[in-house]
Amino acid sequence: MTVSPATVLHSEWTKFRTIRATGCVLAGAFVAALGYAYLFGTANGRAYAGALPEEQTSFDPMETAFRSLALAQLLVSAVGVLTVTAEYVTGTMRTSATVVPRRGRLLAGKAALVAMIMIFCGPLIALGSFLLSQAMLAAQGAPSAALTDPGVPGSIMGGGLYLTLIGLYGVAMGFLLRRTAGAVTLGSFLLLLPASAPLFPDRLAEWVVTYWPSSAGMGMFAPAPSSGALPPPLGFVLLAAAVLALLLGGFAVFRSRDV
Amino acid sequence: MIELRQLTKRYGRVTAVDDLSFDVRPGVVTGFLGPNGAGKTTTMRMILGLDAPTSGAATIRGRRYTDLPAPMHEVGVLLDARATHPRRSVLDHLKCLAQSNGIARSRIEEVLGLVGLSPVAHRRAGGLSLGMSQRLGIAAALLGDPEVLMFDEPVNGLDPEGVVWIRTLMRGLAAEGRTVLVSSHLMSEMALTADRLVVIGRGRLLADVELDEFIRASSRESVLVRTPDAEELACRLRDAGAAVRPDAEDGLVVEGTESAVIGKVAMAHGVVLHELTPHRISLEEAYMELTRGSVEFGASGTKPGSDRVEFGAHGGGGR
Structure with a gap:
């Protein structure tokens, strides 16, 4: 019998499902996604009804479809953070590092678990956001997209993949900062930074909106790349590279620090 | 068998563990004694690869702990009994540990019975008394049926019944031929539990001696x-x-x-x-005399070295 990636993953899964807090935050991500999908759908549908005819022709229902993910992602990131920091807070990280002394394996186990949970839950969150927001648009008489429209399944999967990467981002922040409050706060701030881009000088703002990993990654579920935005694959690569870099940084400190 | 060779840990200018070398042999209980802050826990954490030594090394049956393919099957550890997620049940806590090393579910039931926690298996770990937490920590250590056991201050805060229980358990484990290292700052407790004593003060080795020798030498x-x-x-x-x-x-x-x-x-x-x-001279006095230098004079004192010679001469070395 040896410690293997499979046994570590099994153990991490048990850790995850036997603590209510982490599951609650994940459920919260679902609730937030659906809640904001409802609100964005209603608000944009109303805006459509009150708009001038020439504005109505340029209305794109897909712009409403995944707006809620920008908020749900904060909770998804917190799920990743909690799988790590809950162990530091309770002192069980020491026990975990004793029974799985190879730190890389322990970190990989946690990352793999969060990735597997989010690769399953992420697309469901995106699907829910899409269906509810489009239903709300349709209810107000605004144009809405159907699941079968070209590009829609791809965008939903892109949204799910985006949330998966954000979950891993949370894991990395957890290992880097070790404290729940710090990791969630800084993690959320960095995710939301592009929202404040309009306040920056033009060139910086443009750069942030285009290349900041969380902003670039959103191209994965954008309707159609607008001028200047990165194509979805490039957005994915940029976000994935940033998350990988943070995970490697987390591994470096986790391996070298005394637990 | 645990072997420490020139194990040293420095935090900046503070030396917590200073050039520590000793062996922990199978078949006996080795008491790891020292005043609070002597470096016992740091030493144990270095053996387990939790803290990186500044220099030197510790091996378990010839291998570094971090190289063990399934550590729970070879080394059982009780470091901090309170290090559990308070909202996780006793059973789930043990499951998390057992699964990481591929230990069967049936073994969890077994150790729960062994430490007498079966009735509270579904209770939250945070709701356990200190005594029960210690039993849970010992259950975790026994999960993999390891040959080597390390307990850090296992009797701290226990009632007399719990103390006797742990003492009997440790003696039983050693009688089965296992290697048992148990740290304590209480000489009186170690006099009843240990066969061998390793005494440290300020991170330095003060004595490495059979309990009988220690008693003979000190009861003069x-x-x-x-x-x-x-x-x-x-x-x-x-x-x-x-x-x-x-x-x-x-x-x-x-x-x-x-x-x-x-x-x-x-x-x-x-x-x-x-x-x-x-x-x-009582055992306690002998122990206090031995560690006094390391408590009062610190790194500049020369007492620890000379005291060590006194006990080392009685055959602390390789028997």
Whole structure:
């Protein structure tokens, strides 16, 4: 019998499902996604009804479809953070590092678990956001997209993949900062930074909106790349590279620090 | 078998563990003694790869702990019994640990029975008393049926019944041929539990000795003598073959001879005696004497080294 990636993953899964807090935050991500999908759908549908005819022709229902993910992602990131920091807070990280002394394996186990949970839950969150927001648009008489429209399944999967990467981002922040409050706060701030881009000088703002990993990654579920935005694959690569870099940084400190 | 070789840990300018070398052998309980802050926990954490040594190494049956393919099957550890997620049940806590090392569910039930926690298996770990937490920590250590066991202050805060239970358990594990290392700051407890003693102070090795040897060496008799002619008497007594060292003010502590002889020597040389008190050194006193240097004088003191020689001479080395 040896410690293997499979046994570590099994153990991490048990850790995850036997603590209510982490599951609650994940459920919260679902609730937030659906809640904001409802609100964005209603608000944009109303805006459509009150708009001038020439504005109505340029209305794109897909712009409403995944707006809620920008908020749900904060909770998804917190799920990743909690799988790590809950162990530091309770002192069980020491026990975990004793029974799985190879730190890389322990970190990989946690990352793999969060990735597997989010690769399953992420697309469901995106699907829910899409269906509810489009239903709300349709209810107000605004144009809405159907699941079968070209590009829609791809965008939903892109949204799910985006949330998966954000979950891993949370894991990395957890290992880097070790404290729940710090990791969630800084993690959320960095995710939301592009929202404040309009306040920056033009060139910086443009750069942030285009290349900041969380902003670039959103191209994965954008309707159609607008001028200047990165194509979805490039957005994915940029976000994935940033998350990988943070995970490697987390591994470096986790391996070298005394637990 | 645990082997420590020149194990050293520095935090900036503070040396927590200083060039520590000793072996922990199978079949006996080795008591790891030292005052609080002596470096016992840091040493254990370095053996387990939790803290990286500044220099030196610790191996378990010839391998570093971090190289063990399934550590729970070889080494059972109780470091901090309170290190559990308070909202996770006793059973789930053990499951998380067991699964990481591929240990079967049936073994969890077994160890729960062994430590008497079966009735509270579904209770939250945060709701356990300290005694029960210690039992849970010991259950976790026993999960993999390991040959080597390490317990850090396992009897801290336990009621007498719990203390006896842990003592019996540790002696039983050693009797089965396992290697048992147990740390404590209480000499009285180790006198009842350990076969061997490794004593450290300020991170340095002070003694590595069989308990019997320690008792024999420390339960020696001494005589406290008070006299205005301390220098004269000390000289005469040394001539008579006794070991003499000055005590406070006009006192002398004399070893290796009886009070009757001291009285005769004093009379023969016309030395006035104010006091002549035979004194048997208790284990606790011997231990405190041994660690005093490391507590009071710290790194600049030379006492620890000389004390070590005293006990080392009784065969602390490789038997």
